[in-house]
Amino acid sequence: MKTIFYNFLYSLIFFQFVAPFCSIAQSVIKGKVTDPKGKPVPFVNVFVKNSISGASTDTLGFYQIKTKETGNHFIAVSAIGYDTISAFVILENGKEYVQDFKLKEKVTNLGEVTISAGSFDADNDRKIAVLRPIDIYTTASAAGDIVGAIQTLPGTMKVSDQTGLFVRGGDASESATIVDDMVVQDPFFSDVPGIAQRSRFSPFQFKGVSFSSGGYSARYGQALSGVLELNTNDLPEKTTLSLNLNLAGASVSGAKLWKNQSFEATINYTNLTPFYGLVKTNYDVYNPPIGLGASAKWVWTNSNHDILKTSVNYSGYSSGIDVVNPEMPDSTLQFDLKNTYGIGSVYYKHYFTEKTYSTISGSYSSNGDNVSWGGLPYEKTDWRAQGRAELLSDISENVFGFIGTEVQRYDVNQTSDTSKFAYQETQAAAYAEAEWKPVRWLGIKPGIRYEYSRLLNRGVLAPRLAAAVKVSEYGQISIAGGVFYQNPEDKYLLVGERPNFQQAVHYIANYQYSSEDRTFRVEGYYKSYNQLVRELYGTYDPNPYRIITSPVDNSGHGYAQGIDVFWKDKASIKNLDYWVSYSYIDTKRLYENFPVMATPTFVSKNNLNLVAKYSIGKTGFMISGTYSFATGRPYYDPTSNQFLSETSPVYQNLAISLNYIFTIKKVFGVVYISGDNVTNYHNIMGYRYPYYPPYDKYPIIPAMYRSVFVGISLSLTPFKKEDL
Amino acid sequence: MRTINSRKLLVTIVSLVFTFGSFAQTPEESVKETYQAFDTAKTYNQQAPVVNQFKLIATKWPDNWLCNYYAALSIGILSFQEPDSKKKDPMLDEADTYFEKIKTMTSNNEEVNILGSLLAQARISVKSSRYKKYGDMGKAYLDKAKSLNPNSPRIYYMEANSLYYTPKMFGGGADKALPLYEKAADLFAKEQKSDISKPYWGNAQNQQMINLCKSDMQAK
Numbered sequence: 001m002k003t004i005f006y007n008f009l010y011s012l013i014f015f016q017f018v019a020p021f022c023s024i025a026q027s028v029i030k031g032k033v034t035d036p037k038g039k040p041v042p043f044v045n046v047f048v049k050n051s052i053s054g055a056s057t058d059t060l061g062f063y064q065i066k067t068k069e070t071g072n073h074f075i076a077v078s079a080i081g082y083d084t085i086s087a088f089v090i091l092e093n094g095k096e097y098v099q100d101f102k103l104k105e106k107v108t109n110l111g112e113v114t115i116s117a118g119s120f121d122a123d124n125d126r127k128i129a130v131l132r133p134i135d136i137y138t139t140a141s142a143a144g145d146i147v148g149a150i151q152t153l154p155g156t157m158k159v160s161d162q163t164g165l166f167v168r169g170g171d172a173s174e175s176a177t178i179v180d181d182m183v184v185q186d187p188f189f190s191d192v193p194g195i196a197q198r199s200r201f202s203p204f205q206f207k208g209v210s211f212s213s214g215g216y217s218a219r220y221g222q223a224l225s226g227v228l229e230l231n232t233n234d235l236p237e238k239t240t241l242s243l244n245l246n247l248a249g250a251s252v253s254g255a256k257l258w259k260n261q262s263f264e265a266t267i268n269y270t271n272l273t274p275f276y277g278l279v280k281t282n283y284d285v286y287n288p289p290i291g292l293g294a295s296a297k298w299v300w301t302n303s304n305h306d307i308l309k310t311s312v313n314y315s316g317y318s319s320g321i322d323v324v325n326p327e328m329p330d331s332t333l334q335f336d337l338k339n340t341y342g343i344g345s346v347y348y349k350h351y352f353t354e355k356t357y358s359t360i361s362g363s364y365s366s367n368g369d370n371v372s373w374g375g376l377p378y379e380k381t382d383w384r385a386q387g388r389a390e391l392l393s394d395i396s397e398n399v400f401g402f403i404g405t406e407v408q409r410y411d412v413n414q415t416s417d418t419s420k421f422a423y424q425e426t427q428a429a430a431y432a433e434a435e436w437k438p439v440r441w442l443g444i445k446p447g448i449r450y451e452y453s454r455l456l457n458r459g460v461l462a463p464r465l466a467a468a469v470k471v472s473e474y475g476q477i478s479i480a481g482g483v484f485y486q487n488p489e490d491k492y493l494l495v496g497e498r499p500n501f502q503q504a505v506h507y508i509a510n511y512q513y514s515s516e517d518r519t520f521r522v523e524g525y526y527k528s529y530n531q532l533v534r535e536l537y538g539t540y541d542p543n544p545y546r547i548i549t550s551p552v553d554n555s556g557h558g559y560a561q562g563i564d565v566f567w568k569d570k571a572s573i574k575n576l577d578y579w580v581s582y583s584y585i586d587t588k589r590l591y592e593n594f595p596v597m598a599t600p601t602f603v604s605k606n607n608l609n610l611v612a613k614y615s616i617g618k619t620g621f622m623i624s625g626t627y628s629f630a631t632g633r634p635y636y637d638p639t640s641n642q643f644l645s646e647t648s649p650v651y652q653n654l655a656i657s658l659n660y661i662f663t664i665k666k667v668f669g670v671v672y673i674s675g676d677n678v679t680n681y682h683n684i685m686g687y688r689y690p691y692y693p694p695y696d697k698y699p700i701i702p703a704m705y706r707s708v709f710v711g712i713s714l715s716l717t718p719f720k721k722e723d724l
Numbered sequence: 725m726r727t728i729n730s731r732k733l734l735v736t737i738v739s740l741v742f743t744f745g746s747f748a749q750t751p752e753e754s755v756k757e758t759y760q761a762f763d764t765a766k767t768y769n770q771q772a773p774v775v776n777q778f779k780l781i782a783t784k785w786p787d788n789w790l791c792n793y794y795a796a797l798s799i800g801i802l803s804f805q806e807p808d809s810k811k812k813d814p815m816l817d818e819a820d821t822y823f824e825k826i827k828t829m830t831s832n833n834e835e836v837n838i839l840g841s842l843l844a845q846a847r848i849s850v851k852s853s854r855y856k857k858y859g860d861m862g863k864a865y866l867d868k869a870k871s872l873n874p875n876s877p878r879i880y881y882m883e884a885n886s887l888y889y890t891p892k893m894f895g896g897g898a899d900k901a902l903p904l905y906e907k908a909a910d911l912f913a914k915e916q917k918s919d920i921s922k923p924y925w926g927n928a929q930n931q932q933m934i935n936l937c938k939s940d941m942q943a944k
Binding site: 043047054056080516663 | 895
């Protein structure tokens with residue numbers, strides 16, 4: 001009874017106080033919202049502007065607003081991806097209004113354009129980067145060498161019998177390696193005849209890698225073909241201690257992080273005896289490389305984002321390998337090498353205002369090779385001191401510009417028991433460059449560089465220009481070009497020759513489509529080489545170690561043209577990340593001791609690389625593979641009547657590696673096992689002939705065919721997913 | 725019986741006041757009204773209209789801390805459930821416009837920082853490769869929140885979420901997250917749940933995660 005009474009009272013109150021207001025003091029607006037194709041749009045907001053009266057459309061697109069607003073009002077619809085539209089209505093209480101809305105798609109804001117012709121950037125900080133540093137570190141055929149990974153990108157080729165980075169028809173001297181704005185004099189381990197050496201850089205030390213295969217910035221010079229730009233990490237993530245053990249040796253490194261500073265140190269011991277014990281080599285490695293190295297780095301920052309980085313690095317090693325005698329390919333010689341290398345560098349970045357900052361950097365490096373060339377002693381030492389200062393600024397909303405200057409001072413000495421060669425060089429350069437984006441979809445980057453060489457006693461002006469235009473949400477067209485100068489090679493400068501600078505002019509254009517998961521890129525280029533050093537007398541000698549006896553001039557010239565195609569995809573198949581890179585190059589040059597124009601011996605016309613990485617769910621296993629294919633390279637046949645017309649067989653290599661990530665208590669680890677040339681394909685890179693009959697040809701073969709490498713890395717702090 | 729009827733009467737009178745009051749509602753009242761629906765909404769279909777209502781309120785009172793806070797918070801929570809992944813980033817961009825306003829208004833408020841970490845986590849859930857940038861950002865927000873008020877249970881709820889979704893081999897997983905959820909649960913129990921301007925959301929979601937962790941750990 002009491003229940004009934006209270007229920008009655010309840011409903012009485014409700015109807016008496018609420019109902020009258022419900023029916024009189026409001027109006028109703030209703031309707032349907034559809035998209036441009038006529039389909040209903042659910043869960044979008046329809047509202048009376050400047051009030052809180054509103055409603056959401058249901059799953060069929062219908063809405064109903066009850067409002068107490070009266071008078072002139074706008075009813076509006078706002079939905080993501082569509083323009084907000086509104087309708088005018090005069091509201092009166094007690095009335096019902098019907099208002100349907102047909103939405104219009106919003107024109108997508110074109111993202112910002114980035115100038116990309118001729119360059120690949122791998123940067124942790126950029127939202128859409130073609131590559132990230134981990135892509136480079138986990139490439140199977142690279143064996144943890146940055147240059148090895150760069151060689152799977154378009155525009156480069158792997159040359160197993162020569163050390164260096166070979167870019168678009170240019171030889172190893174035509175590429176420069178820069179670390180933290182400093183030119184690296186000796187980026188690779190010391191040259192061993194016929195066996196390409198890896199770079200000195202260890203993985204994980206860089207936060208950004210930028211590889212330019214042409215048309216590079218006015219900031220750099222002295223490279224006719226390309227620049228590999230590496231930027232080291234700033235502060236480490238946290239205090240860590242890590243250990244590496246593998247068939248090449250062991251290393252321990254630690255990093256201590258304070259609030260604004262960090263100190264990192266590494267000691268490494270190299271001993272390739274276990275590796276050469278396991279792997280079958282084509283040459284006798286009677287003294288596997290053994291060495292010791294240490295490095296230390298101190299980084300300081302402040303709340304202004306200024307940063308000071310100082311580092312020192314020292315390494316020494318010795319090795320002994322039986323190599324094919326470059327002068328007499330039918331015999332070998334014992335090549336003993338002792339190397340010491342040290343480098344110290346400083347980098348300071350200071351912000352004057354939020355938009356303007358300067359960088360000052362300097363470094364000193366010294367390299368010494370003590371060689372016994374089949375019993376004959378030979379010593380090569382070089383040192384380099386350099387400094388650079390730049391002022392950079394966001395001059396206005398659309399313009400970013402910088403000016404800078406650099407000074408390079410270096411000495412190269414070569415001594416054998418019969419001769420002594422040396423030269424000293426001082427180079428100075430000044431440069432300026434600006435990046436102007438008048439609208440979000442167009443970017444223009446003009447640059448100018450003045451270079452002076454004291455040794456050659458000449459100065460030159462090198463203009464550069466790059467531009468890009470965005471053609472769709474993810475697509476853009478880019479061009480780049482410029483004039484590039486380079487000193488003649490050491491072998492000419494050491495014997496006292498002083499020809500003019502060598503020169504290359506680049507014309508590059510590309511189309512790039514890149515979303516967060518996929519990139520497609522096609523790039524065409526034409527390089528014209530001029531003023532190349534040419535030996536005036538003498539017959540052709542393929543031996544790269546010959547002493548130059550002929551006078552020289554700059555009458556050499558050549559061209560390189562081609563197309564590179566690149567496709568990267570990490571979304572189509574779950575957990576699979578792969579890229580395909582294909583390069584076609586047609587190049588000929590008349591230089592050095594070439595009798596006629598010909599394609600040089602380090603060039604393969606077609607290069608194909610397939611790189612794939614697959615993570616097996618949450619197991620911690622990752623498998624990656626690289627397949628490389630290249631058509632044959634020219635070689636010199638003295639019995640042929642056409643110079644450098646014979647080509648070697650095709651080159652093929654399949655590398656596979658397996659990583660396993662695990663944790664045991666607080667220790668995180670990676671175990672890796674990788675195989676190079678797993679099919680044991682017997683690659684032949686060309687042939688050499690002796691100087692006397694019978695003119696039997698000897699194949700140029702790599703140091704080893706199938707090889708395997710095993711290692712483990714342990715860290716006392718968690719790896720970030722990106723590090724692996 | 726008497727109690728039930730009194731309560732019904734009380735509820736009716738209270739809701740009467742609100743219907744009355746919607747003539748000239750304060751922002752706090754509008755938010756509180758929508759908050760009831762927000763608290764009980766579970767599915768996407770239930771949440772989306774609530775989010776739209778919060779956005780309207782924030783548009784009407786654009787300088788009010790509370791309105792902007794709940795607009796950003798509700799959009800952030802909805803983004804996790806949004807079926808169309810292309811819409812998630814634009815939604816979070818919209819949430820950011822409300823969040824940016826309150827960042828400058830009450831920069832010391834620990835709940836603003838916790839909201840910042842939720843929006844950062846939402847960005848990671850759109851694309852896991854953003855782990856580095858937004859993971860660090862979210863952690864910085866939670867550290868700031870801890871320094872302002874280490875007793876807010878939502879700090880530990882957010883930390884636990886981050887751990888729960890981190891793969892086990894990188895130091896995460898249900899067993900690592902559970903103690904933090906339980907710590908949050910203790911703090912939720914002690915919290916006052918009456919003043920809308922002192923946010924108290926998250927208890928139900930926290931409890932759900934505790935159950936999820938326990939069943940994950942049993943399944944091993």
